[in-house]
Amino acid sequence: MAGRSGRTVRDLRRGNRTVVLQRLYFDGPMSRFELAQATGLSGGSISNVVAELVEDGLVEEAGTVESDGGRPRILLRVAPASGHMIGVDVGETRVRVELFDLTLTELGRTERPLEHQGYDVEVIVGHIRDGIAEVLADTDFTPEQLLGVGIGVPGVVARTPGQGAVVHGQTIGWDAVPLESLLRTTCELPDSVPFFIDNGARTLGLAEMWFGAGRGARDAVVVLFGSGVGACLVTEEVEHGRSVEWGHLTVRVGGRRCRCGARGCLEAYVGAGALLDRWREAGGCPPEGAGEETALTAMLTAAYPAEGVTADAVALAVLEETAEYVGAGLSDLINLFQPERILIGGWAGLQLGARFLPAVRRHAASYALRHPAERVSVDLGRLGTDAVTVGAAILPLADFFARGGRRAEPVSGGLPPAWRTALEERTAH
Structure with a gap:
């Protein structure tokens, strides 16, 4: 039955379960009394919700704490x-697959290098399939118990009624790749296990906002800086973030050719691949045959050598110019979205690191409008190179919480009768 607000009894119960689960997840262990204070729910509601969650195996006791003049209070926590x-990260140099428990403790991982295979769809799908099978091989639970598989990919992800998530990855040569349906037919997982596929910048943003340098911020932009660049915008209106193709803002009309085919994109100047190309074109000497990560390390070592060693002037000049391009690109984000924080992650962003950051901050402030520039902080992410994978695993976790700790219903061949839906709403528990 729906009230004046349009919310049913089921909606209210689900909302209460979500609030309690999230509070225990981020701030637990907590007692029932503390939960009531933190959530604003009545003591009776807390008791009912906790009893349900304990019965479902989602919440467990975690010791006791002394109370003032009364019996010790029982502490509760989310059961790991x-x-x-x-979580799966389809990255530039490898496909990483990790298995997590409910508290995002890593239980297993595997990595499959891409080497010279590029982004061949069959290769990527095979790496994901084999990686999932490998991390599940030594577990003591069945695949049916998975809350889902989250996958971070390059490109724009569109959701279609017939094929699920379809990836438009112009920079990697993916034209409307039906990744979800390919994985569904290839991976040996039950139909009850959902796939959650999204842009890698958004999964990075989720991870940093939940557990990293973004915690506590009302609004932020999280930048993924690798072979290419992207960003995730998080605001009060977009709580779980929205990916934005920041790397394809035009920073120079008629400039360098970008991987997307256009000219003058930011990515054509600051993406790791473009950065190394510019060093080579200026007379630098990246290690022959080295991958991007190794070559970028060599460039940084040349530009910022050990004490007593002369810096490579060419590498230093290219990096200084790159810092200005990055700062100018961040100024666009500052002017457009006026965030409280900007966080830089991704393997290249973390390699460039703290030494690169002061110049980036200086250029961002010089290009941005004064007022929004004065209120934003620009820092590195805290979660390292695993952040995209962790964020990918958060996708099914966030969906699970939004459902009040209930698993998604498997998709059936048809819709249930209207009378059954109405009856379920009336007798929701």
Whole structure:
């Protein structure tokens, strides 16, 4: 039955379960009394919700704490083994697959290098399939118990009724790749296990906002800086973030050719691949046959050598110019979105690191409008190179919480009768 607000009894119960689960997840262990104070729910509601969650195996006791003049209070926490997620990072140099418990403790991982295979769709799908099978091989639970598989990919992800998530990855040569349906037919997982596929910048943003340098911020932009560049915008209106193709802002009309085919994109100047190309074109000497990560390390070592060694002037000049391009690109984000924080992650962003950051901050402030520039902080992310994978695993976890700790219903061949839906709403529990 729906009230004046349009919310049913089921909606209210689900909302209460979500609030309690999230509070215990981020701030637990907590007592029932503390939960009531923190959530604003009545003591009776807390008791009912906690009883349900304990019965479902989602919440467990975690010791006691003395109270003032009364009996010790029982502490509660989210049960780590009550759910599992898989996170996948389809990166520039490898496909990483990790298995997590409900508290995002890593239980297993595997990596498959891409080497010279590029982004061949069959290769990527095979790496994901084999990686999932490998991390599940030594577990003591069945695949049916997975809350889902989250996958971070380059490109724009569109959701279609017939094929699920379809990836438009112009820079990697993917034209409307039906990745979800390919994985569904290839991976040996039950139909009850959902796939959650999104842009890698958004999964990075989720991870940093939940557990990293973004915690506590009302609005932020999280930048993924690798072979290419992207960003995730998080605001009060977009709580779980929205990916934005920041790397394809035009910074120079008629400039360098970008991987997307256009000219003058930011990515054509600051993406790791473009940065190394510019060093080579200026007379630098990246290690022959080295991958991007190794070559970027060599460039940084040349530009910022050990004490007593002369710096490579060419490498230093290219990096200084790159810092200005990055700062100018960040100024666009500052002017457009006026965030409280900007966080830089991704393997290249973390390699460039703290030494690169002061120049980036200086250029961002010089190009941005004064007022929004004065209120924003620009820092590195805290979660390292695993952040995209962790964020990918958060996708099914966030969906699970939004459902009040209930698993998604498997998609059936048809819709249930209207009378059954109405009856379920009336008798929701």
